[in-house]
Amino acid sequence: MRKLWPVILVLLIAVGLAVVLFPNGHKSLRAEKGPKPAQQSQSRAVAVEVAPAVTAVYQEDLRSVGSLMSDESVQIASEISGRIESFRFSEGQTVSAGDELVKLDDALARAELVDAQARFELARANLERARTLSKSGHVTERAQDEAKAAFETARAAVELANVRLAKHVIKAPFDGIVGLRNASVGAYVSIGTPIVNLEKIDVLKIDFKLPEAALTQIFPGQSVTVEVDAIPGRTFEAEIYAINPMVDVNGRALHVRARMANPDLILRPGLFARVTVKGRETRNVVMVPESAIVPRAGESVVYTIQGGKAVETKVTLGRRSAGMVQILSGLEPNTTVVVAGQLKLSNGSEVEIVQTQSPSALEKS
Known part of the structure; x- marks a missing residue:
């Protein structure tokens, strides 16, 4: 018993000190546990930013x-085979329709033309002789027809030789700019070989x-x-x-x-x-900021404000443009919608509006 007296004495001293130092401790605890209606009401209101649903003229750009x-674009190519004799243009040069671009070696073609012209002259002389003799009855009608056919054949051969000779000069088919050539002087090109591109x-x-x-x-x-x-x-x-x-x-x-x-x-x-x-x-289209849209179970909702409380409203969305989204149904023009703070809201939550975006600000955005 005597051994317990020191322990009891220490406990009594500690209790006395607690009473002296914290005389209102119990009351303070009770006060902290007590309700504060004003503070609780204030803490339930969610701070939000709002904006009006506006009507606009919506242009559906594609x-x-x-x-x-x-x-116009073409690959300049030769219609005949031959050796390039010269180029009549500089790369990147502007040319006009009909300008000469490429000259092929035409020595053989010119010789063929001379031969054709000589044959033509002979055929013409034979035809004139046959016509003269036919008047005196020394030439049959058949011989005259053969002379005429030979003349026509020789004339066609001259025309063909002229065409072949002309194809040794390649001309621009339209006005444009010549590109980079794919061949050099002296190169042998076949029919259809691209030489240079021409672009209008x-x-x-x-x-x-x-x-x-x-x-x-x-x-x-x-x-x-x-x-x-x-x-x-x-x-x-x-x-x-x-x-x-x-x-x-x-x-x-x-x-x-x-x-x-x-x-x-x-x-x-x-x-x-x-x-x-x-x-x-499309005129009179209802539009709200994209930030007002809240996805909810596969649908889209916005929060409107009625009597200081948030009201969850289902909407059908249309097209989006410049930060705004078209509302096809579910919302009337000028309805106030929450654009910030809505993630903390549920249907019926009390709200405190801290900022309202003006329609002019929405149009600028």
């Missing part, structure tokens, strides 16, 4: 990619494809905006002039061709182009 092409690029064509659903939205004469990655920050105007009557059965796509002016020759065939076709306009 976008695609394509390639620029020369208005003061006007360019653009080939691109659109989905078959766009069939009723495009037509010849429709304007097209073209952007080229090689020339950033600049747009060009083109015009649709042809639509292939056959739809591509593999991709279900329409093959469209447009034409654009290129007076300064800054654009070149083969460049990659981004094409925008101005589509039809």
Whole structure:
């Protein structure tokens, strides 16, 4: 018993100190456990940003990619076999239709022409002689016919020799710019061997494809905006002039061709182009910021504000453009929707609006 007295004395001293140092400790605990209605009500309100559903004129642009092409393009080639004697152009030179480009060795062709002309003169003399003798009855009608046939054959041979000789000079079929040649002077070329390309690029064509659903939205004469990655920050105007009557059965796509002016020759065939076709306009379209849309179980919802509370509203979405999304059904114009903070909301949550985006700000965005 005497051994327990020191322990009991220490415990009594500790309890006394606790009472002296923390006289209101029990009350404080009870006070902390007590409810604070004002603070709880304030903590339940979710801070949100809102914006009105606006009506707008929606233009359904059609976008695609394509390639620029020369208005006219050809590989200059020879129609006959022969040795190149000379070039009448410089690579990259602008030429006009009819300008001589390539000269082939024509010595043999000129000799053949001289031979044909000599035979023609002989045939003509024989025909004149036969006609003279036929008047005196010294030449039969058959002999006269044979002389006439020989004359016509000789004349055709002269024309053929002239054509062959002319083909030793290759001329430009249209105005354009000559490319890089594929042969040198002295080279022997066969029929159809490409020698140099000729491109008409003061006007360019653009080939691109659109989905078959766009069939009723495009037509010849429709304007097209073209952007080229090689020339950033600049747009060009083109015009649709042809639509292939056959739809591509593999991709279900329409093959469209447009034409654009290129007076300064800054654009070149083969460049990659981004094409925008101005589509039809739809008026009084209800649109909201994309940030207002909340995916929910395979559907799309927005939160509207009614009486200081969030109301979950199902909507049907249309097309998207410039940060806005079209609402096909479920929302009336000018309805206030939550655009920030909605992930913390549920149907019926109390909200505190901290910022409202104006319609003008939405249009700028």
